[in-house]
Amino acid sequence: MQTAxxxxxxxxxxxxxxxxxxxxxTYIFSTDHKMIAKQFLVTxxxxxxxxxxxxxxxxWQLAYPGAPIPMIGTWLPSTWVTAEGVITPEFYTQLLTMxxxxxxxxxxxxxLVGVFGNFTIPLMIGADDMAxxxxxxxxxxxxxxxxxxxxxxxxMEGGMAASGWTAYPPLSSIASAGQTLWIxxxxxxxxxxxxxxxxxxxxxxxxxxxxxxxxxxxMTVWSVFITAIIIVIGTPVLAAALxxxxxxxxLHTSFFSPQNLIVAxxxxxxxxxxxxxxxxxxxxxxxxxxAVYIMILPGMGVVSDVLSTFSRKPLYGYKAMVFAIxxxxxxxxxxxxxxxxxxxxxxxxxxxxxxxxxxxxxxSAIKTFNWLGTMWRGKMEFTTPMLNATxxxxxxxxxxxxxxxxxxxPVDIFIHDTYFIVGHIHxxxxxxxxxxxxxxxxxxxxxxxxxxxxxxxxxxHFWITFISFNGTFFPMHILGVGGMMRRIYDPTVYDFLKPxxxxxxxxxxxxxxxxxxxxILVANLAYSWFRGPKAKRNPWRANSLEWQAPSPPPHxxxxxxxxxxxxxxxxxxxxxxxDYLPQTVSPEELxxxxxxxxxxxxxxxKEVTV
Amino acid sequence: xxxxxPENVSVFGEGVDxxxxxxxxxxxxxxxxxxxxxxxxxxxYRRKRKGEKAYHFHGSNRLELIWTALPFGLFLxxxxxxxxxxxxxxxxxxxxxxxxxxxxxxxxxVWHIRYPGSDGVFGAxxxxxxxxxxxxxxxxxxxxxxxxxxxxxSMHVPINRTVLVRLSSMDVIHSFxxxxxxxxxxxxPGQWVDVWFNSRKTGEYEIACxxxxxxxxxxxxxxLNVYSQADYDAWKDEQYTNMRAALQLASDENE
Numbered sequence: 001m002q003t004a005x006x007x008x009x010x011x012x013x014x015x016x017x018x019x020x021x022x023x024x025x026t027y028i029f030s031t032d033h034k035m036i037a038k039q040f041l042v043t044x045x046x047x048x049x050x051x052x053x054x055x056x057x058x059x060w061q062l063a064y065p066g067a068p069i070p071m072i073g074t075w076l077p078s079t080w081v082t083a084e085g086v087i088t089p090e091f092y093t094q095l096l097t098m099x100x101x102x103x104x105x106x107x108x109x110x111x112l113v114g115v116f117g118n119f120t121i122p123l124m125i126g127a128d129d130m131a132x133x134x135x136x137x138x139x140x141x142x143x144x145x146x147x148x149x150x151x152x153x154x155x156m157e158g159g160m161a162a163s164g165w166t167a168y169p170p171l172s173s174i175a176s177a178g179q180t181l182w183i184x185x186x187x188x189x190x191x192x193x194x195x196x197x198x199x200x201x202x203x204x205x206x207x208x209x210x211x212x213x214x215x216x217x218x219m220t221v222w223s224v225f226i227t228a229i230i231i232v233i234g235t236p237v238l239a240a241a242l243x244x245x246x247x248x249x250x251l252h253t254s255f256f257s258p259q260n261l262i263v264a265x266x267x268x269x270x271x272x273x274x275x276x277x278x279x280x281x282x283x284x285x286x287x288x289x290x291a292v293y294i295m296i297l298p299g300m301g302v303v304s305d306v307l308s309t310f311s312r313k314p315l316y317g318y319k320a321m322v323f324a325i326x327x328x329x330x331x332x333x334x335x336x337x338x339x340x341x342x343x344x345x346x347x348x349x350x351x352x353x354x355x356x357x358x359x360x361x362x363x364s365a366i367k368t369f370n371w372l373g374t375m376w377r378g379k380m381e382f383t384t385p386m387l388n389a390t391x392x393x394x395x396x397x398x399x400x401x402x403x404x405x406x407x408x409x410p411v412d413i414f415i416h417d418t419y420f421i422v423g424h425i426h427x428x429x430x431x432x433x434x435x436x437x438x439x440x441x442x443x444x445x446x447x448x449x450x451x452x453x454x455x456x457x458x459x460x461h462f463w464i465t466f467i468s469f470n471g472t473f474f475p476m477h478i479l480g481v482g483g484m485m486r487r488i489y490d491p492t493v494y495d496f497l498k499p500x501x502x503x504x505x506x507x508x509x510x511x512x513x514x515x516x517x518x519x520i521l522v523a524n525l526a527y528s529w530f531r532g533p534k535a536k537r538n539p540w541r542a543n544s545l546e547w548q549a550p551s552p553p554p555h556x557x558x559x560x561x562x563x564x565x566x567x568x569x570x571x572x573x574x575x576x577x578x579d580y581l582p583q584t585v586s587p588e589e590l591x592x593x594x595x596x597x598x599x600x601x602x603x604x605x606k607e608v609t610v
Numbered sequence: 611x612x613x614x615x616p617e618n619v620s621v622f623g624e625g626v627d628x629x630x631x632x633x634x635x636x637x638x639x640x641x642x643x644x645x646x647x648x649x650x651x652x653x654x655y656r657r658k659r660k661g662e663k664a665y666h667f668h669g670s671n672r673l674e675l676i677w678t679a680l681p682f683g684l685f686l687x688x689x690x691x692x693x694x695x696x697x698x699x700x701x702x703x704x705x706x707x708x709x710x711x712x713x714x715x716x717x718x719x720v721w722h723i724r725y726p727g728s729d730g731v732f733g734a735x736x737x738x739x740x741x742x743x744x745x746x747x748x749x750x751x752x753x754x755x756x757x758x759x760x761x762x763x764s765m766h767v768p769i770n771r772t773v774l775v776r777l778s779s780m781d782v783i784h785s786f787x788x789x790x791x792x793x794x795x796x797x798x799p800g801q802w803v804d805v806w807f808n809s810r811k812t813g814e815y816e817i818a819c820x821x822x823x824x825x826x827x828x829x830x831x832x833x834l835n836v837y838s839q840a841d842y843d844a845w846k847d848e849q850y851t852n853m854r855a856a857l858q859l860a861s862d863e864n865e
Contacts, residue, residue, distance in 0.1 A: 089825040096822075164822045170799060171782040171823060258800025260737050262717070262745075262780045277783055277798050312657065317669035320678075342785065344798045347700035351693050358689040365681040366674070372647060373673070377665035379657035390652065397644055401637040404685075408633055408692040410626045410699060413794050414615075417785060417820040481614045483789040485820045488828035496616050496789055496816055572663040579663045 029141075031133035032555050033118045036140045038448065040114035041441075043144050044107050045522065050151075051102035052515050054095045061087045063501075063508035065490040079159055089489045093162040094178070096487050098151065100165030101182065104295070105189045106147040108429055111437045112298040113193070113231070114143065117200050117224040119444060123546035123553065124221050126209025126562040131202040135195050142192035150185030153178025164487060166288070169256035169280050173248035174263050183246045190235045190242070197231035200224055209545065211564035215322070216583070218544045218568045219315065220440075222322050223301025226329045227294050233333065234287040234294075241283035248275070256280045281343055285336035293332040295429055296396075297325055299436030300367060303389045305568075306439045307371055309542045310386035311378030312579050314569040317370040324363035324370075331360040341409050342416045350409045357407040364400045368393065379572070379579070383540075384458030388439035391466050395431025399424060402477060417487075420480025426473040438462070438521070445528070446535030450552040453532060457524040464517040471510030475503050541580045544568040548584055616789040619811040619836070623792035625695040633688065705806050708774035710767060715745045716777070716784035716797040719826040721817060722746065723765050727757025728850045737800065740780050756857065759849055763832040765817065767809065768842035774806045785821035788834060794820055809836045 030036060060069055066086055069076070073085020080091040087095070118136065122129055130136045153160035158176030161167070172179055204217070204225045217225075244255040252271050259273020308315040315321060337345065337353035371393050380386065402424040406412045415421065438461075445453045484497050491497040491504065538547035545568075549558050562584050570581040575590060577597045585593075612634055618627050655664075698704050713724040713732065722745040726732045733748045733755015740747035748755040767773045777786055779797040787794045791807040817832030837845060 089828070093822065093825045093827070162825065168783055168821070174782070258737065260740050260747075261799055262740060262742055263782075264718070273800075275800075277800070311655070311664060312662075313664040314666065314668050316667075317674050320669065320674045342794050343796045344801055344803045347696065347702075350696060350700065354692060354696070355686075355689045358685040359682070361685050362678060362681045366678055368644065369673075369677045370669070372644070372651065373669060375648075375651045375655060377667070378651075378655045379662050379664040380652070380655050381657050390648075394645060394648060397641060401641055404637055404688065405630070405633055408629055408688060409696040410692055411630050411633060413699070414626055414630070414789075414792050416794055417787075478611055478614050481611055483616050483787075483818075485787065485818055487822040489825070490828050493829055493831055494816055494818060569668075572666045574666055579661060 029137060031129070031137045033122050033130050033133070033136060034448065034553060034557075036136050037115050037119035039140050040110050040118060040143070043147075044110045044115065045525075047102050047106040047110075047147055048518070051099050051107055052518065054099040054102070056511060056515050057087060058092070058095050058099060059508040059511045061092055061489065062491065063505040065492055090159065090162065092489045093164075093487070094153075094160040097161050097164050097167075097182075101150060101161070101186070102147070103429070104165060104291070105186060106143070106150075108295045108433050108437075109189075109193065109291070110143055112295060112302075112433060113196060113200075113224065113227060114140070115437075116220065116298055116302060116440050116444075117196065117228070119448060120218075120220050120546065121200055121203055121224060122207070123447070123549060123557060124218050124544050124568075125204060125207060125212060126545045126548075126558065126564065127203060127207035128556045128558070130199050131207055132199050135199050139192045139195035139199065142188050142195070146185045146188035146192060148185075149188065150182050152181045152185070156181070166284060167245065167280075168284075169245060169248060169277055170261055170263070173245060173254075173256055174261070174265055174268070175249060176265075180246065180250050183242050183249065187239055187242045187246075190239050193231050194235050197228035197235070200228035201232065204228075209562040209564050212545075212583075215319065216564065216567040218301075219304035219318075219321060219325075220298070220301040223297045223299075223304075223325055226325050227297045230290045230294055230297075230329050230332065234290040237283055238287035241280060241287070244283075245280065278340070278343060278345060281340050282336070285339045286333075289336040289339065290329075290332045292428065293328055295433050297328065299392065299433045299440075300325065300396075302436050302440040302443070303392045304371070304374075305544070306385045306389040306443050307374050307393075308569050308571065309443075309540050310381045310383060310389075311375050312381075312571045313374055313378040314571055315370070316373030316376070317366075318567065318569060320366055321370055324366045327363040328360060331356060331363070335360055338407060338412075341412045347409075354407060354409050358404070361400065361404060361407070364396075368397055368400070383442070384453070384455060384462060385439045385443035387459065387462045388435045388442065391462070392432060392435040392439060395427055395435060395469075398474075399427030399432055402427060414483070415480050417485060418480040419476045419484045419486055422486050423473050423476030423480060426476070430469060430473065435466075438465075441525070443540070444546070445525070446539050447546055447549070447551050447553070449529045449532070450535055450550075451528055451530075451532035452535050452539065453528040454524050457520055461517060461520040461524060464520070465514060468510045468514040468517060472507055472514050475507050479503060479507075538582075541578070543570055543580055543582050545583055548582065618790060618792060619809050619813070619815070620788075620791040620793070621808040621810060622695075622699050623790075623807075625698065626792045629692055629695055632691075636684070636688075702804070705774070705804070706772045706808075708806060709771040711774045711776060712765065712767070713746060713776045714765075714778075714786060714797065716779040716781075716786070716819070716823075716830075717745055718781050718824050719819075719830045721763050721765075721786075721830070721832040723761045723763075723832075725759040725761075725849075727759055727853060729754060729757060733758050745780055757850075757853055759853055763817070765832060765834045766842065766845055767834070767836055768839045769809055769812050769836055771839075772806055772808045774804055776802050776804055778802045782823050783821050784819050784823045784830065787818040787820040788815065789818065790815045791834075796821055812836045812838055812841075 068085035156177040160178040161182035163172040247253040248256050254271045254273050254275040256275045256277050261268045335357045337349050338357045341350050479500055482500050535551045537551055564583045568583055572579045573581045577593050715722040724746055731754050733752040735747045737747055777797045779799040784797045793805055793807055795805045815834040817834055819830035
């Protein structure tokens with residue numbers, strides 16, 4: 001009887017389930033690397049707007065301390081603002097914490113590693129998918145979950161985490177529930193990164209198309225590959241540190257606190273003590289300094305490809321570019337102590353880390369000069385991806401040079417923890433990483449969606465972003481030279497900071513323009529995704545393998561198995577008729593083309609003489 | 611841009627500012643040079659006709675070597691040059707003999723500042739004795755500690771003297787920032803760190819907290835008064851007199 005009932009239902013269920021599962025498998029729990037890349041993209045853009053909104057709240061308070069937020073101020077929850085709509089100091093510290101955390105872990109890393117890593121690797125190496133598609137799906141799904149848990153403190157007493165994105169204990173180990181959720185969320189985000197990293201390494205090592213050697217890989221693939229290695233080395237260390245911080249915060253252990261702390265929020269007399277606050281900083285920066293390179297190396301790769309394509313010229317010094325990435329990755333792992341020059345660690349270590357930090361400027365310089373070399377005697381086309389890529393190089397130069405100031409330990413005494421570092425990190429992560437993201441996004445948009453974006457909107461977005469970006473972040477260096485501390489709620493408390501108030505207002509106005517300009521980006525992407533003109537297979541006349549696939553590529557990517565004959569940068573080669581030479585064109589085919597071309601030219605010449 | 615620096619009044623601050631200027635001019639030079647080349651390239655090497663071919667060239671190893679070696683030399687020079695100044699400021703064996711030792715204990719949103727009393731020595735302290743009423747953990751059984759002077763958010767020093775500040779925290783990490791003295795040093799609980807300065811100018815200067823220590827971080831402000839030696843002695847005498855009177859009053863009440 002029971003069986004009969006069961007069978008009776010199962011028929012209908014099966015039909016229903018099949019229908020549902022195909023939608024689920026295609027759009028939600030997809031194992032297709034391209035769909036996962038799109039999922040990363042959409043999720044990261046949502047987080048970008050959340051993190052950006054937090055930044056604008058911060059800027060409002062800094063420009064007009066104590067003034068109510070216009071229009072929306074009185075609508076905000078009472079845990080955020082006073083009755084008049086003024087941001088409270090408590091909410092301000094949550095804002096700066098969550099702005100940093102979201103932008104780094106839920107926007108930049110997922111955009112560069114999640115979107116570009118996933119989308120480009122299989123396509124650029126001629127594979128049908130990732131080595132571990134299921135792991136890839138898990139890697140994506142951990143990420144929105146991690147982001148939501150991190151922000152879950154919003155619903156808890158005491159609000160979200162409020163000890164900065166660096167979460168230095170004891171401040172973070174005596175904090176409220178929001179901090180515990182932050183730790184759990186970040187732990188999951190780390191797992192998502194590790195799963196992705198393992199997948200990228202395996203895919204690049206094992207799944208390249210026949211004939212494709214390592215030194216024929218495009219820079220995008222190289223950079224994500226090296227990034228994945230950094231992720232796999234660094235992230236477990238962060239996970240270990242987070243576990244200890246979780247225990248300190250939740251179970252009242254004391255890995256990071258000495259005995260007898262006098263703290264209002266909890267009774268510390270029963271905790272054992274004997275811990276070291278600096279231990280956290282070493283462990284945290286052992287991951288988080290390489291994380292800066294996780295956030296810039298893929299950008300460098302993308303920009304190298306875009307610059308070469310639109311200069312119609314081979315990438316200058318390909319091997320030097322690869323070795324520079326390897327050198328940055330290696331040095332990046334041994335410079336973490338430069339975040340701790342004023343932390344109370346032995347000054348002798350200051351010397352050590354200063355030398356390694358100064359040396360890391362060398363491979364960055366090599367990259368810059370090679371980008372210039374790539375453009376030299378090129379035939380540049382300034383499409384939207386190219387505009388963003390050129391901006392990347394120039395902004396990265398500023399971000400790199402401002403780093404020299406902080407690398408020098410005596411100068412760092414003064415500018416450490418001031419707005420100078422805030423300006424520096426935004427030149428690297430926005431001027432660098434985010435412009436590279438824009439470049440890559442527009443570059444691969446036709447392949448990703450099968451449609452062209454609007455060049456006009458793309459250019460508007462670029463110019464407004466570029467100008468307001470510099471208006472926002474360049475003056476921050478000046479604030480830093482003036483000594484303005486980061487993470488302060490109201491600079492006017494200090495007499496020596498009062499003269500900087502007009503500059504703070506200027507920054508805030510630019511920041512608002514910068515924030516609202518991103519709606520142009522979203523409008524462009526959203527409209528073009530569904531309504532843009534259909535894209536050709538190879539709209540940029542580019543060489544790398546992804547342009548051999550249909551736009552958009554189906555599940556499995558390519559119509560036939562590819563065979564690779566050369567590297568991806570043979571632009572304007574003399575042996576080719578056109579100004580590009582795809583990696584898949586065989587030497588015989590090439591010879592044929594040339595023969596036809598010469599014959600045609602000879603005929604044309606004869607006709608002219610006759 | 612360097613005109614925005616707060617006035618420097620400390621002796622070693624000159625070294626810091628000198629290095630700041632040096633790096634500023636070097637980086638500004640590199641920036642202008644790179645961007646000038648960049649802009650020339652952007653203007654000059656645009657594509658003018660469709661299908662026009664660029665110069666097919668993969669790079670030059672000699673150039674790679676040159677632009678690896680040049681920055682390498684420059685940055686190593688900067689590192690070792692900086693290091694000389696860093697050693698003078700921070701290495702313990704190079705710190706001049708202090709004329710005055712002051713202890714600073716940071717607590718969430720206040721700076722506790724401790725002077726040895728009229729006996730000229732600090733009472734013994736231990737982390738176990740730290741409490742909200744005894745921020746330094748002064749040993750109650752040590753008679754030398756009875757006259758120690760503990761102030762809040764206000765520090766007083768004489769001009770042209772080497773002042774050694776011994777720094778710690780009783781709760782979270784703070785950072786002791788004296789913009790005009792070019793000093794910044796984290797105050798870490800469970801650990802004492804020394805920093806020193808020597809002010810060449812009298813006046814009132816601000817002390818700021820530079821490490822996020824909670825929602826009141828922004829208002830953790832103190833004041834540093836640099837006096838002439840005569841004014842400093844007068845201030846000290848007044849403090850000692852008050853202290854003796856207070857101790858007298860306390861012992862009277864006990865009897």
